Amino acid sequence: GQNIDQPTEMTATEGAIVQINCTYQTSGFNGLFWYQQHAGEAPTFLSYNVLDGLEEKGRFSSFLSRSKGYSYLLLKELQMKDSASYLCAVKDSNYQLIWGAGTKLIIKP
Amino acid sequence: GAVVSQHPSWVICKSGTSVKIECRSLDFQATTMFWYRQFPKQSLMLMATSNEGSKATYEQGVEKDKFLINHASLTLSTLTVTSAHPEDSSFYICSASVGAEGYNEQFFGPGTRLTVL
Numbered sequence: 001g002q003n004i005d006q007p008t009e010m011t012a013t014e015g016a017i018v019q020i021n022c023t024y025q026t027s028g029f030n031g032l033f034w035y036q037q038h039a040g041e042a043p044t045f046l047s048y049n050v051l052d053g054l055e056e057k058g059r060f061s062s063f064l065s066r067s068k069g070y071s072y073l074l075l076k077e078l079q080m081k082d083s084a085s086y087l088c089a090v091k092d093s094n095y096q097l098i099w100g101a102g103t104k105l106i107i108k109p
Numbered sequence: 110g111a112v113v114s115q116h117p118s119w120v121i122c123k124s125g126t127s128v129k130i131e132c133r134s135l136d137f138q139a140t141t142m143f144w145y146r147q148f149p150k151q152s153l154m155l156m157a158t159s160n161e162g163s164k165a166t167y168e169q170g171v172e173k174d175k176f177l178i179n180h181a182s183l184t185l186s187t188l189t190v191t192s193a194h195p196e197d198s199s200f201y202i203c204s205a206s207v208g209a210e211g212y213n214e215q216f217f218g219p220g221t222r223l224t225v226l
Contacts, residue, residue: 033214042202042217043153087152097215101152 002026004100006088011106012078020073020086020103028093034062034073035087037102043087046073075105083107111137113205115218122193123226129189130221132203138183139205143215144176147200159186193225 005023012018024032031050035043049055049064049071061074073086088100112135122128132142141160145153157178159165165178177189186205190197200222204215 035217040200040220040222042204042220044217045214048214097155099153099155 002092002098004088004090004098006086006100006103008101009104009106011108012075014078014080014107014109016078017074017076018078018105020075020088020105022071022073022088022100024069024071024088024090024098024100026069026090026092026098029066030091030093030095032062032064032071033089033091033097034060034071035089036084037087038084046086078107080107080109111205111207111216113139113203113216113218115203115221117221118219119222119224121224121226124194125192127189127191128193128223129187130201130203130223132186132188132205132218134184134205134207134216137205137207139186140183140207141205142180142186143204143206144178144186144188145202145204147202147220153202156188190223193223195225198223198225 003025033048034046036046037043047062049062054063059076064071085102085104087102089097091097114133116131143158144156146156147153155168156171157165157167159178159180161180161183167173180186200220202220204217206215
């Protein structure tokens with residue numbers, strides 16, 4: 001079966017750095033997405049990785065290792081508005097997007 | 110950036126009635142539109158995928174006769190929840206994508222919160 005694993009919840013302090021991990025087992029791989037979703041709102045796109053390595057975009061970075069079936073989202077200089085759920089999703093061999101359950105990130109002052 | 114709208118943003122209806130939700134891509138033509146459902150504190154659950162002018166592909170366990178999808182144009186898809194029941198109360202989100210298969214980011218609408226009394 002296909003599976004995406006993420007921690008259910010994480011807590012971090014304002015101004016700090018947090019890393020949210022995602023491991024996947026899918027039938028094929030055609031890219032990995034990270035989305036941010038605030039409570040009661042729709043997801044918004046954060047990043048896309050299809051090749052191994054680190055993609056940096058401002059305070060957010062995303063890393064991919066295809067051989068390990070592993071990705072992480074790194075958030076720097078955390079702000080209170082970063083409190084949200086972070087969804088990892090992988091596109092499989094049929095180009096179908098398989099979603100993780102999401103990681104709820106709580107930022108404390 | 111690409112904008113997707115949904116209407117209504119929230120709706121309350123009586124059990125047994127039907128509700129239609131519209132999803133529009135405002136500044137681009139969407140190759141494919143997706144309909145998701147999300148229950149509280151749970152992740153997105155894909156209900157169906159639709160391409161303009163063809164029948165929607167429903168995920169396993171989703172009743173196609175209950176959740177009617179019409180993809181009339183490259184900018185509009187509608188989801189009709191027929192004979193709604195309280196267990197259909199959920200957050201319904203549509204998304205749209207454009208481009209080649211290899212990379213096609215999904216742009217999400219703001220969602221529609223459905224409450225069935």
